[in-house]
Amino acid sequence: MNTIKLQRMSQEEFDFYIRNKVPRYAESIAKNTKIGEQQALETAEQKLKSLLPEGNNTPGHLLFNVIQDNTFIGYIWIKISDETKQAFLYEIYIEEQFRSRGNGTLAIQLLEELLVEQGIKSFNLHVFGHNTGALKLYERMGFNIVGVNMQKKLTST
Template sequence: MHTIKLHRMNQEEFDFYIRNKVPRYAESIAQNIKLDEQKALENASQKLQRLLSEGNNTPGHLLFNVIQDDKLIGYVWIKINYETHESFLYEIYIKEQFRGKGKGTRVMQLIEKLLIEQEIESFNLHVFGHNAGAFKLYERIGFDVIGINMQKKISPKS
């Protein structure tokens, strides 16, 4: 049995993560919000800078490498609000070659265990509309839909 662990990122690992996160996030933005590639990259970069204003040291934000047998197989980014006892999953990313083998489920269990140890009472997340696999995972492990974001692109009249 392969052991999966979460390891807090150091600064070098965080820098690598962000360099790769921007285009990944931009792709989701472009696909779901229907922005062109350049605007999606700018949007992703600005949002990530705003959310992680102090980088790897941004208060409340925890960034982890997902490690299996000394190999990096993915990433986790969560925010914990200790005052309200709530958390938000910004990202769980498992590399393509490791998907579909229960690793995402195991990582979510590890996150939940960490949150329980921190006395967090609410675990929240957002799923992009195109990500049916993630939606199924979250439903299967007990997440409830509490709202749905919808969008219609419109053009102002000339």
């Protein structure tokens, strides 16, 4: 039977994560905003630096490796606010070869257990509109849409 566990990232694992996160995040930014690749990379880098100013030691942020049967299969990054008793999921990323097997569901269930143990009352996230697989996963897991961002690109005539 496959087992999933969440393991806090070491500094070396965090450094590897950020090197891989920047281009993945930039790709989503470019796809959703239609800006150029270089600008998307710069935006992704700046945003990640502002969100994690102290890297893996940024207060309130927890970064995990998702491990299945002693094999790395992905990442989870959350921020917990003890004041508001809310958590925000910045990322769940499951390597492509481990997707569509229930691994994302299991990882989120483990994360929810951890959040409940810490007294967290609300679990929030953002998902890009093109990410239909994630949207379906979150809806299956009981997440509700609380707002919708929309964009229309304008061109001069």
